Amino acid sequence: MGNGMGQAPQGNPSYVERWARGPQPTPGFAACQELSQAVFDVAVLGGDGSQARAAELQQLMASLAVGFQTPPLELPFTDYGKAVAARNALGRLAQQSMSRCRAAASAASDPSPDCAVADLLTAAAAASPPLPDSLLVDNLVAAFFGNASTGPSLAKVLQHLAEGEGGGEAVMERLRREQQEVIARHGTDLTAEALDDMPYGAAVAREALRITPAVPAVFRVALVDFELQARRIPKGWRVWCHLGDSVLSYNKDTFVPDRWLQPASQPAAAAAAAAANGGGCPAHAHAGASGAARPEYSIPFGSGVRTCLGRHLVFSELLLVLAVLARGYAWEAVTPGERWRVVPAPAPSNGLLVNLRRL
Numbered sequence: 001m002g003n004g005m006g007q008a009p010q011g012n013p014s015y016v017e018r019w020a021r022g023p024q025p026t027p028g029f030a031a032c033q034e035l036s037q038a039v040f041d042v043a044v045l046g047g048d049g050s051q052a053r054a055a056e057l058q059q060l061m062a063s064l065a066v067g068f069q070t071p072p073l074e075l076p077f078t079d080y081g082k083a084v085a086a087r088n089a090l091g092r093l094a095q096q097s098m099s100r101c102r103a104a105a106s107a108a109s110d111p112s113p114d115c116a117v118a119d120l121l122t123a124a125a126a127a128s129p130p131l132p133d134s135l136l137v138d139n140l141v142a143a144f145f146g147n148a149s150t151g152p153s154l155a156k157v158l159q160h161l162a163e164g165e166g167g168g169e170a171v172m173e174r175l176r177r178e179q180q181e182v183i184a185r186h187g188t189d190l191t192a193e194a195l196d197d198m199p200y201g202a203a204v205a206r207e208a209l210r211i212t213p214a215v216p217a218v219f220r221v222a223l224v225d226f227e228l229q230a231r232r233i234p235k236g237w238r239v240w241c242h243l244g245d246s247v248l249s250y251n252k253d254t255f256v257p258d259r260w261l262q263p264a265s266q267p268a269a270a271a272a273a274a275a276a277n278g279g280g281c282p283a284h285a286h287a288g289a290s291g292a293a294r295p296e297y298s299i300p301f302g303s304g305v306r307t308c309l310g311r312h313l314v315f316s317e318l319l320l321v322l323a324v325l326a327r328g329y330a331w332e333a334v335t336p337g338e339r340w341r342v343v344p345a346p347a348p349s350n351g352l353l354v355n356l357r358r359l
């Protein structure tokens with residue numbers, strides 16, 4: 001993602017501040033979606049991250065998502081037709097971003113553009129043979145689609161912290177203390193160094209992603225025959241690998257960020273056996289004797305060569321939001337325990353209304 005995140009800290013507080021100044025309760029889910037689109041605009045497309053751009057991107061995302069699982073009947077009034085139109089509009093935005101970056105790069109007076117598209121153009125030109133623009137546009141649309149998971153993940157963090165599901169005020173207190181230490185060491189700017197120096201914030205983000213992975217499963221093809229929990233999977237089968245408890249609901253266990261700060265004392269095999277006893281889900285591997293999480297069992301961004309390209313951007317974004325909130329805001333959920341649907345896309349049943357105020 002290049003160094004595009006360097007621009008996000010300036011954009012991020014103003015979004016949160018605007019929510020706090022606006023009428024309460026704040027629709028937390030929509031607000032998080034808007035923020036995630038603004039960050040994508042700045043960090044990936046090199047846009048201005050304005051509210052208007054974020055709204056435009058979110059509208060395109062909504063049209064794209066609705067057409068995702070519909071019959072491929074491409075007429076202007078069908079969901080599929082609207083999704084194709086949204087995809088084409090996104091393609092145009094990607095193309096505009098590429099033209100902007102190229103123009104800025106060739107104008108000696110301009111600073112070089114600071115976004116993922118600029119890095120992509122450099123890499124594409126250096127490839128042999130150089131990659132065509134059409135391929136870059138396709139990949140930017142894929143990245144945009146990937147970003148649809150970011151808003152729900154931000155909102156889930158907000159909910160975990162607002163509700164006290166084993167977290168709440170005690171977790172917030174520790175986040176606030178950590179931010180005071182971060183400010184003492186790094187000053188008030190949310191630099192990359194400051195973000196790297198928030199172990200507790202990182203544990204909170206990891207825990208939210210572990211319990212509530214926004215992508216419930218990934219597809220794989222079995223390359224060899226193998227057995228998993230007494231079931232034989234023949235070579236060539238398509239396998240749907242759950243990233244959480246189930247693809248229909250979120251994990252039900254407790255929000256305990258501390259599990260990420262404890263050393264994993266048991267061997268992987270013992271942890272896997274404990275997981276099998278605790279419901280058969282690898283995400284339960286922490287349930288062994290030590291209570292510590294094993295990072296290799298929590299894979300909200302997938303793994304291997306097709307792992308999520310946006311994972312560092314997402315993680316930085318989660319840390320930024322946690323830092324900004326912990327430094328100056330308090331909030332509570334209007335509907336504690338609000339339930340979420342997971343398919344076709346994660347969303348809270350009532351928009352995750354929160355009362356947000358400046359401290």
Ligand code: HEM
Nearest residue numbers: 143146147149150153215218301302303306307308309310
């Ligand atoms: C919380 C937010 C996100 C989650 C949970 C998430 C999760 C995932 C998962 C599980 C995969 C499949 C990995 C695999 O098959 O092993 C994936 C792929 C991908 N993601 Fe994300 N993602 C998120 C945000 C983003 C963002 C912000 C971007 C781009 C800026 C992005 C870009 C991509 C791309 C391009 C792929 C396809 C990679 C490939 O097939 O080579 N994602 N993501």
